[in-house]
Amino acid sequence: MKASLLALLITLGALVSHAEIIKSSKVQIAPSTISAVISLIPGVNDKKIQVVVADHGLSTDVSPRYTIYLGFAAFAERGNITADFKITEQPVEFLSATRKSAGHYTVKTREYTDGGMVEATYEIDATKVFADEHKERNRCASDFCDLDLETSISIKRTEKGSR
Numbered sequence: 001m002k003a004s005l006l007a008l009l010i011t012l013g014a015l016v017s018h019a020e021i022i023k024s025s026k027v028q029i030a031p032s033t034i035s036a037v038i039s040l041i042p043g044v045n046d047k048k049i050q051v052v053v054a055d056h057g058l059s060t061d062v063s064p065r066y067t068i069y070l071g072f073a074a075f076a077e078r079g080n081i082t083a084d085f086k087i088t089e090q091p092v093e094f095l096s097a098t099r100k101s102a103g104h105y106t107v108k109t110r111e112y113t114d115g116g117m118v119e120a121t122y123e124i125d126a127t128k129v130f131a132d133e134h135k136e137r138n139r140c141a142s143d144f145c146d147l148d149l150e151t152s153i154s155i156k157r158t159e160k161g162s163r
Contacts, residue, residue: 019156024083024129026148027069029054035066038097040105048073049126051087051097051107062112066091070105070124070153074133079145081133085153087122095119103127111159118159125154 035055041047052069059065067089074081091109098106100123107122132151139145 019154021152021154022085022087023152024085024149027071027084027086029069036094040097040099046075048075049099049105051105053094062092064090064092064111066094066109068094068107068109068122070107070126072126072129072133072149074137076137076145078142079137079140079147081136081145081147081149083129083133083149083151087124087155088120088157090120092117103130113159118161120157120159123156123158125156128152128154 029052033054033056034052036051036053038051038053040049040051048071050071050073052071054067054069056065056067068087068091070085070087072083087107088109088111090111092112093110095108095110096106097108100106103126105124105126107124109120109122111118111120129149129151132149136145136147136149
């Protein structure tokens, strides 16, 4: 019984989770540092959600190597609306970025923490971005509407065990 309880506690301890709200901000990335751009809504020409991976190069220790961003763009003849978010700057390895459903995305990385190397999963809820973009389009009506959207996303980060 004690062994089962201990195993359960170890398993639960290996899964650490917290959620946070990240506000949009203007991001500048040097093109030479871009390691990957993953389109999360392929085949759509007027709206884009992309994960951008910036590579900061190698280190002699286990310093983070990558910064992961989420970018949103909605293009229209009478106005382009964009929003950018810094997801994390802790990865030593970028693993994947996928679309789970409309407005919901997952980014996986490998990161070094005080507890050792972990696989971190970022569950991103960007539905508010689409709603805020729609509100801005309505507010602009027939006027031109080029702007950096002030909005936010919700991120839940979980991590699995040390290696």
